[in-house]
Amino acid sequence: MSIFKELNDIKVDVKAYEEIPLSEVEQKRIIMRTQKKIKSTKAKTFKGKKYFVSAIASISAISLITFNIAFPTFAEKLPTFTNIFEFFTDNERNIFDDFSEHATSIGLTQENNGISITVTDAVYDKENITIAYTIKSEQDLGERPVLLGDIIVDEFGNQYEHSGYSENYLVKKIDTHEYAVLYVYELISGSKPETINISWQGDNVRNLNNGSQLVDGHWDFEFSLQALENSVMNFKSQNIHSLDPGIEISLVKMTQSPISTTIHLAEKVDERLISQEQEELRLVLIEYLVSDDLGNNYNIIHYRDTGHSTDFNPNHISAPRITTNLINNDASFITVTPIVNVYKVSNSKGHLEQIVKPYEIEPILVPLNK
Incomplete structure (x- = not known):
């Protein structure tokens, strides 16, 4: 049965719920989602251009407010952030304008020692493996927390075990104790097969701005990626x-x-x-x-x-x-x-x-x- 049919069958007293105003974070998400939809309908032009239609954004905002009022329990179960690639548009190292259209949806969550990590998407183009994820915690993790651990790919053998790769991180706060991270694992040398099976074995969450601020734990993710044509x-x-x-x-x-x-x-x-x-x-x-x-x-x-x-x-x-x-x-x-x-x-x-x-x-x- 369609989820929309199920929702239509729910009897809700709208007056029983208080309207929840949108936070600045949610407003930014709506705008970014709207921009992405508009952008995908355009012919390929310079990727730095940004389009904005206020009427559509207003309709999206009204819809989201209504949804939160009518179905508060269901809304709490929705992911708090859906497109990490678009969250870094103001970063000078943002090269991710087209990633969301070609990424593989992962949707895996691991929680340990009070820290929940969700891998949302990943993409592999034989130059880089780029992993988008969120970190959510009840404690302050600093300004730039990331998950550190080993990337193990059977298809690589031991070619990248000690060298031949480089790592880049883009980190941004979503909320007080919630962060969006883009992890770029650069494949500098070695083979680059068409399909890779990744085992990402994280053993600590560390603040890149303060190496002594870390939380040990175990967050393991396994997923497969197909190489994009290049x-x-x-x-x-x-x-x-x-x-x-x-x-x-x-x-x-x-x-x-x-x-x-x-x-x-x-x-x-x-x-x-x-x-x-x-x-x-x-x-x-x-x-x-x-x-x-x-x-x-x-x-x-x-x-x-x-x-x-x-x-x-x-x-x-x-x-x-x-x-x-x-x-x-x-x-x-x-x-x-x-x-x-x-x-x-x-x-x-x-x-x-x-x-x-x-x-x-x-x-x-x-x-x-x-």
């Missing part, structure tokens, strides 16, 4: 470079999936030449800006690899990569602009002090297939 453009033989005294950055390849674009680079740096220092330890880190020929700027998640130090072999190559939103369909090329940062270690605790003002060097122009 295409690879190899540039290694095309000699696309950014050159500057002491620096050579080469474009290696670019992968595109239905949810993101990933640019792979190779960096070779002469730290002594750049810092003009022959004796002391010097370090160089290169950041990047990404834009297209239409003037659109893109958020990125940057895997920096090793960076560069005067302790390294002079021929050391660092292999960073940049993951960003889908590129606008009308763009002809992407511009990747390197920004060079030079540091020294200023005290015994390893604090880094910038010794050269950050500067841009020749951009890399990445052609797009048309």
Whole structure:
């Protein structure tokens, strides 16, 4: 029987319930859901655009208020948050505009030591495994709590057991003791099969802003993901470079999936030449800006690899990569602009002090297939 038919058969005295005003959090959720519906009906355009129709939002708000009044018990059982990907639109590392359309719904909850963790969705595109989840607790977990533990994938064997991967977390408070988290498990090297069976064995919830604030426990999740289709453009033989005294950055390849674009680079740096220092330890880190020929700027998640130090072999190559939103369909090329940062270690605790003002060097122009 349809849930709507069941609800129609319930006899409810509406006057017996007090109207519950919407909180700011709920209002934001309604707006984000409305934006998503509008967005999905549009042809592909630049992902940074936001659409808003106040009339539809008002109708949604009225419907939600009515639902809470008429069916308070059922409303309490509804998930408190339904689309984590859309919750990070104001984050400078938000690259998740298209993830919800392609993610696998998981819907698994584990509770231990007073902390409830719900994995809502996950997506795998052979570059990253991205897991969306919520953390809910009766205690204060700090500003950036995340679930830490092992990602075990039988299909990977031991390729990612100790290296070859990187982890990124985006965390945002939903309510006083409730958080939304996006966990990006970057697959840097090793095989990337079509189907993966994941066992995520979490053993503590830790505040990333204060490592000593943690709660031990056991939260285990098992689910399978199918890889999204992706295409690879190899540039290694095309000699696309950014050159500057002491620096050579080469474009290696670019992968595109239905949810993101990933640019792979190779960096070779002469730290002594750049810092003009022959004796002391010097370090160089290169950041990047990404834009297209239409003037659109893109958020990125940057895997920096090793960076560069005067302790390294002079021929050391660092292999960073940049993951960003889908590129606008009308763009002809992407511009990747390197920004060079030079540091020294200023005290015994390893604090880094910038010794050269950050500067841009020749951009890399990445052609797009048309």
